[in-house]
Amino acid sequence: MKKIICLMLALLCLACFVSCGEDEPKDENYIDLTSMSATMIQTQLSNMSAFPDLFADKTVKMQGFVAMSEDGADIYCVYNDATACCTRLMVLEWPEGQEMPNADVTMTVEGKYDGSYTGVVQDYICGRLTDITVSW
Amino acid sequence: MAMLNELFGYFEYSFVRYAMITGVLIALCSSLLGVTLVLKRFSFIGDGLSHVAFGAMAVAGVVGLTNEMALVMPITIICAVLLLRTGQNAKINGDASVAMISVGALALGYLLMSVFSKSNNLSGDVCATLFGATSILTLTAFDVWMCVILSIVVVAVFLLFYNKIFCVTFDESFSKATGMKAGLYNLLIAIVIAVIIVLAMNLVGSLLISALVIFPALSAMRVFKSFKSVTICAAVLSVCCSALGILISILGTPVGPTIVAVDIVAFAGFSLAGAILGGVRK
Numbered sequence A: 001m002k003k004i005i006c007l008m009l010a011l012l013c014l015a016c017f018v019s020c021g022e023d024e025p026k027d028e029n030y031i032d033l034t035s036m037s038a039t040m041i042q043t044q045l046s047n048m049s050a051f052p053d054l055f056a057d058k059t060v061k062m063q064g065f066v067a068m069s070e071d072g073a074d075i076y077c078v079y080n081d082a083t084a085c086c087t088r089l090m091v092l093e094w095p096e097g098q099e100m101p102n103a104d105v106t107m108t109v110e111g112k113y114d115g116s117y118t119g120v121v122q123d124y125i126c127g128r129l130t131d132i133t134v135s136w
Numbered sequence B: 001m002a003m004l005n006e007l008f009g010y011f012e013y014s015f016v017r018y019a020m021i022t023g024v025l026i027a028l029c030s031s032l033l034g035v036t037l038v039l040k041r042f043s044f045i046g047d048g049l050s051h052v053a054f055g056a057m058a059v060a061g062v063v064g065l066t067n068e069m070a071l072v073m074p075i076t077i078i079c080a081v082l083l084l085r086t087g088q089n090a091k092i093n094g095d096a097s098v099a100m101i102s103v104g105a106l107a108l109g110y111l112l113m114s115v116f117s118k119s120n121n122l123s124g125d126v127c128a129t130l131f132g133a134t135s136i137l138t139l140t141a142f143d144v145w146m147c148v149i150l151s152i153v154v155v156a157v158f159l160l161f162y163n164k165i166f167c168v169t170f171d172e173s174f175s176k177a178t179g180m181k182a183g184l185y186n187l188l189i190a191i192v193i194a195v196i197i198v199l200a201m202n203l204v205g206s207l208l209i210s211a212l213v214i215f216p217a218l219s220a221m222r223v224f225k226s227f228k229s230v231t232i233c234a235a236v237l238s239v240c241c242s243a244l245g246i247l248i249s250i251l252g253t254p255v256g257p258t259i260v261a262v263d264i265v266a267f268a269g270f271s272l273a274g275a276i277l278g279g280v281r282k
Helices: A002-019 A038-050 B002-010 B014-039 B045-063 B069-086 B094-116 B122-131 B141-160 B162-170 B172-177 B182-204 B209-223 B227-250 B255-281
Strands: A030-032 A059-068 A075-079 A088-092 A106-113 A119-121 A124-135
Touching: A038 A059, A038 A075, A038 A088, A038 A124, A038 B227, A059 A088, A088 A106, A088 A119, B002 B227, B014 B045, B014 B141, B014 B162, B014 B182, B014 B209, B014 B227, B014 B255, B045 B069, B045 B094, B045 B122, B045 B182, B045 B209, B069 B094, B069 B182, B094 B122, B141 B162, B141 B182, B162 B172, B162 B182, B162 B227, B172 B182, B182 B209, B182 B255, B209 B227, B209 B255, B227 B255
Parallel strands: A030 A059, A088 A124
Antiparallel strands: A059 A075, A059 A106, A075 A088, A106 A124, A119 A124
């Protein structure tokens, strides 16, 4: 009994040492959320909100529905989860002259992540994308 | 094949590897003590203590502690000790005291969070604490090392005191009669359970922790009959279910509920296997 559990523990410790590391995917500066699963998207967006410095100036591509602030000044790309409690927002620096989509339309947006921005919109911590290109 | 490639791709991210390590370690620890808890008829203690941890977390949030663990861990340990001690008291039965502390802590925790919370996303915080959400995927290297160290301590305690835990589990009166300090070992079990619960909150959230504790033990009991074989089977099964659950969830489902779903399927499989083997044995 003790031998088996000791062996299991040793294997787990070995796995910890082998697995722990900071190496990230090869293309570190491009984060394509559209090719990820829902869980991974939630995690990446959560990490972006928690550690904005780590994602500063990285190019982020994401898909979400369009939302606007009440005064229409700000436009957001919203990513919802099933219970809507972990909704994530991305504030978009909308390019001048760019046509505006209707609210609730699903759009794909690509832009640079602003690492210095930490905002709160309707109780949701959100990030900001600049130099964006959009399609819907 | 495409799905496997996608999975391997995700493992390039350190937070996915952290989640796998932490998930497997928590599953191992919870299953070891799960057998003891089920046999002592304290299956629901995990739920009660996790709600206590939720309440403590709310207090830590309101007070503004940066390291919530410093408050959550001691409060959960104290309640674990009280619950196991009160369980032996005739005035309040074990299940009544668990239910009382469970709902009380949950209600007070949510009340405090609602009234005094400084968080910008209250619903997100509550959701993450109750169901885990993506908590396990957003751990830092420090969290992982903390989990590794605590897991080693839990397994070491279980190994060192295996015989004593075995005695206290099956016949506390007899162990007392033989001069064993049963109260001391109950205290040890309570502390270890509290540590496991606090660790497991990151994995499946406070509402689903009981599943990690009871399903592997109950599944193993369908097939195996001795304490030793049930404990080994529960540990292996729990680790496998947790690893499989995390792998499936990375592909797009919520982590905690997916792990519990895998545990349920395993329980059904072991029940079937137990029924067939039981028939063959007869």
